Each structure stands twice: as C-alpha cells, then as structure tokens.
Amino acid sequence: MSYNIGDVVKLTEDVSGYEKGTKGIITKECGEGYHVKCPDGEFIHVEPYVLEKVDSREEEGYGVTFDEASPILSIEKLGILGRVNVGLHSGNPVPNTDGKAIYLPQIISFIKYKRRKGENAGNDPNLTLYVGSLFHEAAHIRYGSFLIDISDYVQQFESPEIMRTILNIVEDVRVEYLFKKEFIDDPKRVKPLVQTERYLVKIMDTDNIDSDFTRLIVMLTQKAISGYTHGELNKKTRGEKKFLKKKYKSPEGKRSYAELFVELLDEVEQVKRADATVFDSIEIAERIYRKLHDAFGDELSEAEMPETMTQHSFDTGRIRLERKEDITSEDKRSKFRKEYEKQKKRMDVKQKDIEKEIERMREEGELPEGYEPPKPKSPKNKKGRNVGDYVKWLINKLKGMRGDKQKQEDNKQSQISGFSGADFDPLKEFVRRKLEERGYSPQKAEEIANNLNPE
Ligand SMILES: [Zn+2]
Numbered sequence: 272m273s274y275n276i277g278d279v280v281k282l283t284e285d286v287s288g289y290e291k292g293t294k295g296i297i298t299k300e301c302g303e304g305y306h307v308k309c310p311d312g313e314f315i316h317v318e319p320y321v322l323e324k325v326d327s328r329e330e331e332g333y334g335v336t337f338d339e340a341s342p343i344l345s346i347e348k349l350g351i352l353g354r355v356n357v358g359l360h361s362g363n364p365v366p367n368t369d370g371k372a373i374y375l376p377q378i379i380s381f382i383k384y385k386r387r388k389g390e391n392a393g394n395d396p397n398l399t400l401y402v403g404s405l406f407h408e409a410a411h412i413r414y415g416s417f418l419i420d421i422s423d424y425v426q427q428f429e430s431p432e433i434m435r436t437i438l439n440i441v442e443d444v445r446v447e448y449l450f451k452k453e454f455i456d457d458p459k460r461v462k463p464l465v466q467t468e469r470y471l472v473k474i475m476d477t478d479n480i481d482s483d484f485t486r487l488i489v490m491l492t493q494k495a496i497s498g499y500t501h502g503e504l505n506k507k508t509r510g511e512k513k514f515l516k517k518k519y520k521s522p523e524g525k526r527s528y529a530e531l532f533v534e535l536l537d538e539v540e541q542v543k544r545a546d547a548t549v550f551d552s553i554e555i556a557e558r559i560y561r562k563l564h565d566a567f568g569d570e571l572s573e574a575e576m577p578e579t580m581t582q583h584s585f586d587t588g589r590i591r592l593e594r595k596e597d598i599t600s601e602d603k604r605s606k607f608r609k610e611y612e613k614q615k616k617r618m619d620v621k622q623k624d625i626e627k628e629i630e631r632m633r634e635e636g637e638l639p640e641g642y643e644p645p646k647p648k649s650p651k652n653k654k655g656r657n658v659g660d661y662v663k664w665l666i667n668k669l670k671g672m673r674g675d676k677q678k679q680e681d682n683k684q685s686q687i688s689g690f691s692g693a694d695f696d697p698l699k700e701f702v703r704r705k706l707e708e709r710g711y712s713p714q715k716a717e718e719i720a721n722n723l724n725p726e
Contacts, residue, residue, distance in 0.1 A: 273319065274305055274319065274322065274324065276297055276362065277361070277362045277363055277376055278296070278324055278377065279295070279296055279324070279380070280294065280295060280296070280297060280307060280323060281293065281294045281323050282295075282317070282321055282323075283321050283322065283323050286315060286317055287315045287316075287317075289315060293309060293310070294310065294325055294380075295307040295308050295309045295315075296364045296376070297364065298365070303318065303319070304317055304319060308364065312474055312476060312479070332385070333380050333382070333385060333386075334378045334379060335379055335392045335395050335397040337361035337375060337378065337401075338361075339391070339398075340375075340379075340398055340402075341361075342637040342638055343392075343398065344359060344375070344401060344402065346625065346632070347405055347460075348373070348405060348409060349624075349625055350620065351406065351410070351413055351460075352409055352413065353617055353618040353619055354618070355412065355614060355617050356371075357371065357372060357409075357412060358372035359373050359375070360372055360373070360374050360375070361374070361375055361377045362374060362377060365581050366404040366407065366581060367408065367581050367583065368408040368409075368417075369583070369587055370412055370416070370588070373405060373408045373409065375404055375408075379397045379401055379404075381397065381470070381474065382396045382397050384396050384397060392639045393639035399462075399463045400463075402463040403466060403467025403468070406450060406460065406463060406464045406467075407446075407467070410447060413446070414445065414449045414549075415548060415549050415610075415611050417585065417587060418588040418607060418611060418614070419607070420586050420587065420589070420590065420591045421435070421592050422584075423591065423592065423593040424593055424594070424595075424598075425438075427594075429571070429572060430571050430572040430574075433563070433571050433572070433574060434557075435582065435584075435585075436580075436582060437556045437559050439581070439583055440491065440495070440539070441539055441552040441553075441555050441559070442585075443492065444495045444496055444539050444542055444543065445542040445543070445549075445551075447464065447496055448547075449545070449547075450464060451465070452545060468497045469497050469499070471497075472493045472497045472499055472500070472501055472504055475489065475493070475501055475577070477502065477508070477514075478508050478509075478510035478511070480577065482570075483517070483567075484574045485576060487528060487531070487532060487535075487563075488563075489576075489580070491532065491535055491536060491539065492580070495540065515527065515529035516528075519566055521565060522565055531566055534562065535562060535563075538555055538558055538559050538562075541555055548607060548611075549585075549607070550598055550599075550603075550604055550607065553592075553598050554598060554599075557598075588610075590603060590606050590610065702716075706719055
C-alpha cells in the first residue's frame with residue numbers, strides 16, 4: 272500500500288509511544304516508510320504496513336474536507352485574486368503556493384468540532400482554517416511575492432536555503448500586514464486570517480525544538496505575524512523565558528538571545544509599511560541573515576526548519592534577480608511596478624460578479640448553509656448619515672476596538688520584557704483611513720492618528 276503526501280492515516284499498531292488508532296497526516300516519504308505528523312504536532316517515522324488510510328470525515332468523526340470547502344474557497348479566491356489564473360488543489364499537508372496554483376490539505380481536522388446530524392461545513396471552525404490558509408497564500412500572489420525569481424540571487428549566500436527561509440518569513444509578515452490593511456473594513460476577510468495565524472501559533476510548541484537557531488526563527492515568525500509567541504499564548508509552555516536568557520558569543524562579546532530576538536524583530540517590523548514591496552523584504556532579509564550568521568556561524572548551514580513551516584520558492588517570476596545590485600536597481604524596481612500594476616488590474620473584481628457567482632452556487636446547492644461570503648467593503652460615501660450619527664458610529668467602533676486593544680495590552684503586561692509592540696494597530700489605521708475619507712490630507716490624517724490618545 273502506498274500513500275500520498277497529505278493523506279490522513281491512522282496507526283494499526285502502537286508506534287513510537289503512540290497508541291493504535293492515533294490519526295496523523297503523511298508529510299514526507301522516507302525510505303520505505305513515511306513521516307507522519309501526529310495530533311500533538313510531533314513527527315514519527317512509520318512503516319507502511321502499520322498504516323491505514325482515513326479518507327473521509329465520517330471515519331474521522333470531525334474536520335472539513337477539501338471537497339466540502341472548495342465552493343467557498345473558490346468564491347473567496349475570486350474575491351482576492353479576481354481574473355488572475357490561479358488553480359486551487361488539495362493534497363498538500365501544509366498550505367503552499369508557487370504563484371500558479373494554491374495547494375491546501377485534503378482535510379483540516381485540527382479542531383474537534385462535532386457536527387449535528389445533517390449539519391454541513393458552514394459552521395465548522397475547521398472551515399475558518401481553510402479560508403485563512405487560502406487568504407495567506409492568495410496574499411502572497413496579490414502583493415507580488417511571485418513576480419520575482421531569486422534562484423540566482425540566493426546563491427551568493429553561504430547558506431542559500433537559510434536566506435530563502437528568512438525571506439519567506441519577512442514576506443509572510445509583509446503580505447499579511449498588507450492584507451489586513453487593505454481589508455480592514457472587512458471582518459469576513461481579516462478574521463479568518465487572524466484566527467488561523469493565531470491558531471497555528473497556539474499549536475506549534477517551541478519547547479520541542481532542539482536547535483537554538485530554528486527555535487529563534489520560529490519564535491520570530493510567530494511574534495511578527497500574530498503578535499504572540501507560542502509561550503505567550505500558552506501559559507503552560509515555560510521554556511521560552513529560559514531560552515531567551517541563554518547567552519551566545521557575538522563579535523561584541525556575550526549577549527542573550529533576548530537581545531538578538533528584539534533586534535531581529537525590529538528589523539522584520541520595518542516591512543510593515545503600506546508601500547513595502549518584495550524588494551524591501553529582500554533588503555530586510557539580508558540584514559537579518561547577516562545578524563544570524565554573526566550569531567550562529569556555520570551552524571546556520573546545517574539548520575533545518577520544522578516541516579510544518581511553508582517554504583515558498585519565489586523562483587517562477589519574470590523579474591530575475593541575480594546580483595546584489597539588482598535589489599536596489601531602479602530598472603528592476605520599475606519593471607516590478609509595471610508587472611504589479613498589470614496584475615492588480617486583473618485582480619480587481621466587481622462585487623456584482625462575486626454576487627453572481629454566489630447566486631449561481633446557491634441555486635445549484637453548492638453553498639453550505641450558514642456560510643456568509645464576504646460583503647463588499649464598507650462604502651466610501653457616508654451620504655445620508657448626518658454628522659452627529661457619524662461621530663456616534665465612529666465612537667462606538669473605536670470603543671469596540673479599544674476593548675481589543677486593552678486585552679492585548681493586558682496580555683503584554685505578562686510577557687517577556689523587552690518585546691517591542693509587534694501588533695498591527697487597527698485603531699490607528701482605522702482613524703487614519705476614516706479621516707482621509709472625510710477629506711483630510713494623508714499627512715494630516717496620519718498625524719492625528721499617530722497622536723491619538725487611547726482614552
Ligand atoms: Zn507564506
């Protein structure tokens with residue numbers, strides 16, 4: 272019996288401390304056997320004769336299958352990528368894209384949500400993880416990660432693969448920031464993405480990572496993308512503080528990982544700018560690479576990343592980067608801008624086209640009940656609303672946001688000291704945008720938003 276990557280399987284005997292019946296996902300072929308990812312996030316090596324395929328949610332008892340999710344995913348894809356030709360396939364245990372197609376798991380069953388008899392996938396929280404994963408991958412395409420080809424460029428580094436990994440992290444931070452910024456008025460889009468990223472941080476325990484380098488990188492990714500490390504979301508994970516206190520030899524003498532961590536976080540944070548492109552990500556990634564190389568030296572080339580982390584290739588774009596100078600070259604950048612604008616035009620999809628598609632699916636019974644596709648962004652014109660109402664509405668909205676913000680602040684109090692704020696600031700962005708819509712100049716709006724007193 273042979274298995275494919277992404278297949279959900281169960282053990283027919285006890286294996287490596289896991290009981291018979293434990294379910295997992297095939298992540299890799301390995302010799303005669305396979306790597307199986309267990310529900311606790313650990314990977315075990317398993318011979319094929321102790322495996323049995325689980326291929327439907329009836330057998331597993333919970334989860335959402337790709338087939339169930341795919342009508343919704345195709346509407347969401349239409350909303351984000353419009354007429355750009357990007358396929359949508361199942362079969363990858365870890366969501367990924369090469370810019371031409373998006374690959375998602377066969378089934379997502381992280382959350383043990385028991386459906387009522389006859390209930391469809393519409394309210395299953397695993398569906399949110401599908402949509403969130405799709406948005407992440409689609410955001411890479413929407414914001415231009417795949418317009419470049421870095422295959423030659425990375426060769427100048429001692430460890431090209433590590434440079435790729437770091438660029439992946441910076442790009443993840445950039446595209447998620449831009450997605451949240453663009454769709455800030457659209458909770459149906461922002462929420463699945465935020466919930467998915469936070470869920471993934473929650474289940475990825477960094478106490479289990481042996482390599483210091485890998486651990487630092489994973490914590491950095493978690494913090495920069497979601498605003499939290501695993502330890503900050505799981506009070507039971509105690510190892511992080513101890514890890515950050517650890518000292519290492521730097522060219523300037525002994526330093527703690529905490530110092531390095533904060534320094535790297537400050538670098539990644541710089542990509543959170545409305546006009547940041549993949550070129551800015553490369554510049555930042557290069558600086559991070561140098562700092563990590565100073566800290567870890569040759570260990571860097573041997574470092575391996577966890578199998579659960581997506582590694583995009585960025586090798587398929589039309590703008591080829593070969594030498595260091597290409598990153599700052601005005602010629603390459605203007606080529607990028609042209610391609611980017613062209614692509615953006617094809618992504619612009621009219622709300623009525625999305626609605627037409629939703630209507631068609633509803634008529635054909637393809638859309639699960641309970642699922643609400645995203646509505647258009649809140650309209651620009653607030654005509655018909657008098658100023659008093661507008662102010663009341665704004666104040667209420669701000670109060671709601673402050674509630675969130677306050678929770679974040681409370682959380683921060685108990686965090687490891689020295690972390691700088693990594694959170695996307697929805698309050699500031701919201702005020703800035705609303706003021707601009709009300710006719711304030713961008714500079715003035717930014718100034719007022721920045722000087723905002725949280726009270
Ligand atoms: Zn990514």
